[in-house]
Amino acid sequence: MSTFSVVSALWLAACGSDRDPLDSATGASNGPTGGPSGGPSGGPSGDPTDGGTSSGTDTGGQSHGSCEQYLECVAVVSPDALPTAESTFGPAGTYWQSSPEVAQGCIDSCASSLNTFGMLYPEEPACGGGGVGTTGEPTTGWATTTQGSDSDPSGGPMTTDVGPCTDEPGHPQDGACTDSSGCGCSSGKCFVVPVLGGFCSECLVDADCDGGGCTVANPLAGVGAACNDGGPGDGCQSDAVCSDASNDVCGTLYEVPGIITVSTCGECETNADCGGQTPVCAPKYDLANFGGRFDCVAQGSVPDGFGCQNDAACASGHCGSASVMGLLQFGACGECGADGDCSPGEQCVGPEVDLDSGQVFGATCQ
Structure with a gap:
């Protein structure tokens, strides 16, 4: 099955089954969510967002539980993603017209996402935080790490203590993980992509790598994030890690707002980066590997x-x-x-x- 067959199945399963799609990806029903390129997931029981999964699930006027608060959270921290979220989880969402089991799958997915947004934006009341609001920027960068991480504090994620570990320790690279602190991974880093899963990884941000960038996790292939040399098509957060002189621009190829952003080193990102006989910037997609790059073309x-x-x-x-x-x-x-x-x-x-x-x-x- 191709990469995009998998993503289609996972997205449909998020609200189309009475079984949480993350059960097969992570071994648990605590789904991840976070910022543009992955974020924290899971959380200790007793988190104020956990209670949403017990709300009513039929379509006879009962509450849609955590989905209502999830939409309020998305509206504040990721407004560009709100139309898509509303079409799925809003009052008129088609999944509410299905069976109670399907509706419960939706509520479980909302609860998982809301739980992690609450960790990623701890100062935003709409996401369950206790602060006074946010400008929409996550307070922890791409993701969070545990104490003892070797991430550069000036360029990488902040250290966050999220309580007892929800994963068994010692998972290898690419192993499934649900606790965004990375406590269950040998590397100390769990790269989490909302809805699609968490994977033990070498890096969460470019600053975790030496002399190159961080290629984000490919949740569709079950592959964690890994450090690279900054060559053509390698993952990046900024131009600074792109090492090839002719492919020194970090451009965004794919993006689902609030879910994942895939950026790679290439020749350009816009026409302004090109010139001469090749003045037009065009994407070269590598869908099977969730990658590719931008090239300057005639x-x-x-x-x-x-x-x-x-x-x-x-x-x-x-x-x-x-x-x-x-x-x-x-x-x-x-x-x-x-x-x-x-x-x-x-x-x-x-x-x-x-x-x-x-x-x-x-x-x-x-």
């Missing part, structure tokens, strides 16, 4: 079905946006941008992502 040189950010890159002159479940967007060159670009009697069918093959297909006239 105007009108990208064929249909390959990545683009604007029409200038495409041989056809048409760059469209393909969506995966409304969460991930991929620019792809195609035959058309509207029905008027097609022959009489034909319609322009928008670009798509094939979840079985992990391929992006441009728009076509049909």
Whole structure:
């Protein structure tokens, strides 16, 4: 099964089953959540957000439990993600029209996410914190670590004491973990991606690595975050860790706000980074590995079905946006941008992502 078949199944299972999808990924039902590239998960029992899982689950007017507070939290700390969250967990969400078991799966997912947002934003009352509000920036960077971490305190995450460890100790690299403190990992670092799982990792941030960047965890393949040399396509947080002189720009390829951001070293991120005979910046996707990079290309040189950010890159002159479940967007060159670009009697069918093959297909006239 391809990477994107897995992500589709996990996202659907988050509210489409009476079994928590994280059971198979982490061995526990405490789901992770956090900031743009992973964040803390789990938490001691008795956390003020834990009680949400016991609320009513039918659609007859009962409370949707922790999902109500979860949406309030998202509205404050990650407003860009609110429309997607509301379409799934809001009062009109389709999952509430299903069985009580499905609804309980939604509430469990909300509780897991809210629990971790409460840890990531401890000063935000909307997320269960005791402070007076937040500007929307997490107080702990990408994720949190335990005492004894070798992360650079000036550039990495803050040290946080979250109480007793919820994981068994000694898990190896790539092993499943639920406690964002990293107490269950031999490395002392648990990289957690909301909904999709936590994995023992070499790093949480670039500062954890020596001479390179941190490639974020690939929860779809069950691979933890790892340090790299800063070469083309390697993960990064900033340009500073990109070591190849011709691929020294850290650009964001994929992003689900509030869930994960995948940035890699490449030649560019926008057209402003390019010039000469190759003035257009275009993404080169590696969906199977949840990676890729940006390259500078000649105007009108990208064929249909390959990545683009604007029409200038495409041989056809048409760059469209393909969506995966409304969460991930991929620019792809195609035959058309509207029905008027097609022959009489034909319609322009928008670009798509094939979840079985992990391929992006441009728009076509049909």
